[in-house]
Amino acid sequence: IGVMGTFQEIINPKTQSIETDSVLTAMRILEADLVDFPSVATLSQLVGVNVRSLQRSFLKLFRMSPRTYWMKLRIRKACELITSKQFT
Numbered sequence: 001i002g003v004m005g006t007f008q009e010i011i012n013p014k015t016q017s018i019e020t021d022s023v024l025t026a027m028r029i030l031e032a033d034l035v036d037f038p039s040v041a042t043l044s045q046l047v048g049v050n051v052r053s054l055q056r057s058f059l060k061l062f063r064m065s066p067r068t069y070w071m072k073l074r075i076r077k078a079c080e081l082i083t084s085k086q087f088t
Contacts, residue, residue, distance in 0.1 A: 022047040023057045030070045034077055037070050 025047040029038065038046070043066060044054040058066050 020057075020061070022049045022054060023061055026054060026058075026066060027069075030066065031073060034070075034074050037067060040066055 026043055029043060029046055040051055040055065044051045047054065049057075055065060058064065058069060062069055064072070
């Protein structure tokens with residue numbers, strides 16, 4: 001069994017907007033804590049947008065919810081740890 005994924009550049013600095021700024025901030029928050037997922041309400045407060053706007057932005061840019069994005073981050077980190085044999 002394997003896990004496969006792809007990454008692509010989603011944000012063009014020429015077209016960056018408040019929407020993408022809030023998603024970038026949310027991404028940093030999610031990447032900082034892979035153990036505890038903050039509620040979407042908490043996450044939206046931290047980035048300064050309403051819950052629905054944050055959810056819509058994630059769906060538009062990633063085609064997934066903030067929680068699904070966070071879970072994929074966890075999977076990617078676990079794969080990195082397994083392949084580098086640094087897990088404890």
